[in-house]
Amino acid sequence: MASTPLDALEIIDVYGPHRSYPSGARLDTGVEPDRLVKTHCCFCGQQCGIQLKVKDEKVIGFEPWADAPFSKGMLCPKGVRRYLQGSHPDRLLTALKRDPTAPGGFAPMGYEEAIARVAAEIDRIQKEHGPDAFAVLTGASLTTEKAYLMGKFARVCLKTANIDYNGRLCMVSAAAGNKKAFGVDRAANPWSDIPKTDLVWVSGANIAECAPITTNYIWQARENGAKIIVVDPRLTPIARTCDLFLPVKPGRDVALFNGVLHLMIEHDWLDHDFIRDRTNGFEKTAEHVREWTPRRTAEVTGVAERAIRQAAEMWGTAGSSFLLHARGIEHHSHGVQNVLGAINLVLASGRIGREGCGYATITGQANGQGGREHGQKCDQLPGGRDISDPEHRAFVAKVWDVDPDSLPGPGVDAYEIFREVDRGRIKGLLSICFNPKISLPDSDFIARMLDKLDFYVAIDFFLNETARHADVVLPGSLQEEDEGIVTQVEGRIIKINKVVDSPGDARQDWKIIQDVAAALGRPRGFTFQEPREILDELRRASAGGTADYSGVTYEKVERQGGVFWPCPSDDHPGTPRLFEEGSWNPIAKGAGPFYFLDGRAKFHAAEYTPPAEDVDAEFPLMLTTGRVVSQFLSGTQTRRIGPLVDQYPEPRVELHPRLAAELGVADGDWTVVESRRGTCTLRAMVVTTIRPDTVFVPYHWAGPKSINRLTISAQDPISRIPEYKVCAVRVARAPAPPDYEGRLEPQQ
Ligand code: SF4
Structure with a gap:
């Protein structure tokens, strides 16, 4: 059993989060x-x-x-x-084992003993229940070398199909939509194209708080005369400086995109040459959006018809444009359809693959891009290859020097791993840099599933809330204690440099994984001496794939100030503008700029469906969730940094003054937010910057303050991303302060 050894307060007392x-x-x-x-x-x-x-x-x-x-x-x-x-008092300096008699519920153990225990438990579970009974959950903050190694470790050493990563909660709808439309998944343009554009369209991206530096690029565009359109249920900071704001109802973005395309067709604001020569599927999509009249679009989206017409004219008549989107349109049970709807606007305008004409999703996590390209996603092998494709399997198996038939097939996604625990098919779990108890939806279910595991080992540098359920914790490394590459938002590969050594018994994560492989008696393929050697193998494994890193070296990355993939050879400089005429393309091979055999991009009839859980008389409000600028993801790191906690100490419920008046709630009042899955009592924050039918709560906090106890586990059928951005709730003034007031510090 992997239940927490002690009450949360007793664990917090020893392991934090404390503020530094x-x-x-x-x-x-x-x-x-x-x-x-x-x-x-x-x-x-x-x-x-x-x-x-x-x-x-x-x-x-x-x-x-x-x-x-x-x-x-x-x-x-x-x-x-x-x-x-760095040097934080909560830092894990030794391996730990669960021990209810020890302070904080965990006792230090020797590193070698811990590795031996982990290997013995993996071996036992896999012998008793089969290889797939042991699952691996990884993180998109890992360097690309580590992400690659985790995928190889799962498939070659553990032979389990069940590996997935926390990018599943982040960029997978964009990735799936981009692959369907373009055949490849990466920002189409470098950010240097943003200041050169006439019009920036931002959908579902709280840029100032979640991608702060991008604000500067957009403001440069504005200084150069560009107009800005922002679509969001909240008047986010970037929206406060835009030319046109469309306050869309959560979960209705694809309807808005369809409505704008309808008007582009009606007014002939189309690039006919581009559509004819560079795309497929326009006619079917045009037929599909015929029903999306401005009136119907306004009814569904909650955006005024006049504003929809204005947006369509601004987009339709722009000379150049850059469309950006993020989790606001992607975190939905129809997130891929939202993305395809956005891409349809770009393709109809023909404004992509040229200077000042661009499109991109804004990746969230440090290595959100590189982390999803090289094999820690349940259906993918290195180089963006498909684990179900026999040729792709054979290629990677040859690099790994294993029989292709020995590689497992596709596994299940990160959320489904926990459903498999519920069904009794997954018995053991290894996690690294992932805190699913905070970051997955309907998180009380996740906590119960952690309790149900036979054995759970967590690798991390702090004892995060999920790791409190672990049998063994292995002390991993901070980013500055290792070197490697990551691929940032533009698709630019950059170099992380080692700054200091890991303290105490903490180890670089790739060494820990190799130690487990050795203890299992399967060291073959896991004897790298440094990250550079892992990169060398990754380069070979990615060669010829869509995400081709074969020409990427640390030296080239440092020399050039980054390398945009694909970079297929030592003498190739990389590819800043992905779909520019003449750019390297291993699929189309000169037939056209997009990554299909005929080189053409694909329009898709983007289907609108309502959110999985719409409002009703019982739960009449929409809850949407997101981030604040001073916190990051599940807060494992940022809730331990005092000045960041002080900046925004605890989650608050944002609600409009009109709604607050209806509910009798004043700013600062304790307020109960309740969904069909759970309840949170948080202080109200009355703001005019949100739709009156919607409330917003940031998700970085734990336990009774965790809003993901309320969110719904409905997932997109293609990308398997959860629907974080909309579910039905009711809100009321709390009769009394919550139990945690006075017992927990703000960050706990
Ligand atoms: S979190 Fe770090 S990488 Fe992201 S904008 Fe802030 S400083 Fe830059």
């Missing part, structure tokens, strides 16, 4: 560092350049990296405080 503040050398700006190391921020997909200050082999602060190619010295509040997680 600057002190000692970190507070004294006069301390001269021993060295400055150029690397990148550990948090979001913007991957800003930063220089970490090192004194006595500890990270004590930072300096901006003024000429970093993407971020040019800029950092958001998270970036400037990231150094405070």
Whole structure:
């Protein structure tokens, strides 16, 4: 059993989250560092350049990296405080085993003993229940080398089909939509095209808080005369500076895209040459959007008909444009349809693959892009290859020197892994850099499934809320304790540099995985001595795939200020603009810019379906969730950084003054938010920047403050992304403060 050994408060007392503040050398700006190391921020997909200050082999602060190619010295509040997680009092310095008699419920254990125990449990479970009974959950913050190794470890060492990653909660709808429309999944253009465009369209992206540096690119475009359209249920900071704001109802984006395409066709705001020469499927899509009249679009989306017409005219008549979207349209049970609807607008305009004419999803996690390309996704092999394709399997098996038939087939997605636990088919779990108890929807179910596991081992550098259920915890490494590549939001591969060694018994994650392989008696293929060797194998395994990294070296990445994939050979500079005429394309081979045999992109009839759980008399409001600028994902790191906690200490329920008045709720009141799955009592934040039929709560917190106890586990049938962005709730003024008030600190 993997239930928590003690009450949460007793675990928190020892393992946190506690807050770290600057002190000692970190507070004294006069301390001269021993060295400055150029690397990148550990948090979001913007991957800003930063220089970490090192004194006595500890990270004590930072300096901006003024000429970093993407971020040019800029950092958001998270970036400037990231150094405070080094030498943190909560840092795991030894392996741990569950022990209800030990302080905090866990007792230190020797590293070798821990590895032996993990190997013995994996062996036992797989012998008793088969290879697929042991699952692996990984993270998109891992370097690409580690992500690649995790995929290989699952398929070659454990021979389990069941590996998936937390990018499943992030970019998979965009990835699936891009593959269906373009045959490849990557930002089509570098961000340097944004300031060169006439019109920026932003759908479902709270850019200032979730991708802060992109704000600068959009504002440069505005300075150059561009217009900005923002579509969002909330008047987010970027929306407050736009020319046209469309306050769409959560879950209705595809209807809006269809309505705009309807008007583009009606007014002949189309690039006929591009549609004829570069695409397939326009006629069927045009027929499909015929029913999306402005009136019907307005009824479904909640956006005024006049605003829809204005958006269509601005988009339809623009000379150049850049469309950006993010989780706001992707976190839906029809997230892929939303993405396809957005892409239809781009294809109808013909504005892609040229300077100032672009399209992209904004990746969320540090290595959201690279982490999904090289084999930790349940259906994918390195190079963006398909695990169900015999040729792809044979190619990768040859690089790995194994029989193709020995490779498992596709596994199940991250959420389905827990349903398989419920069905009794998965008995054991290894997780790394993933905190599903906070980040998966309907999270009380996840907690019950963690309790049901026979054996659970977590690799992490802090004891996150999920790891509290573990039998064994292995102490992993912080980003600055290892080197490797990640692929940031534009598709640009950058280099993470090692700054300091891991403390105590903590190890670089790839070493831990190789130690488990050795303890299982299966070291073959897991004897790398350094990340560079893993990259060398990854380069060979990706060669010829859509995500071709075969020409990527650390030296080239450093020399060029990053390399955009595909980069198919040592003398290839990389591909900043993916669909530019003449760009390297291993599928079309000159037939056209897109990654299909005929080189043409595909229109799709993007289907509108209502959210999986719409409002009704019992639950009359829509709940939507997201991030705040000072926190990141499940908060494992950022809830331990004092100044970031102080900036936005606890989750609050955003609601419109009109709704607040109806409910008799004032700003700051304790408020109960309830769905069919759970209840949260949080303070109200009355704001005019949200639709009156919608409430918003950020999701970074744990336990009684975790809004994912309320969200729904409905998933997109193609991408398997959960529907975080809309479910039905009711809200009321709380009769009394919650039990946790006064017992838990804000971050706990
Ligand atoms: S969190 Fe993102 S935007 Fe902020 S500094 Fe880090 S990489 Fe840059």
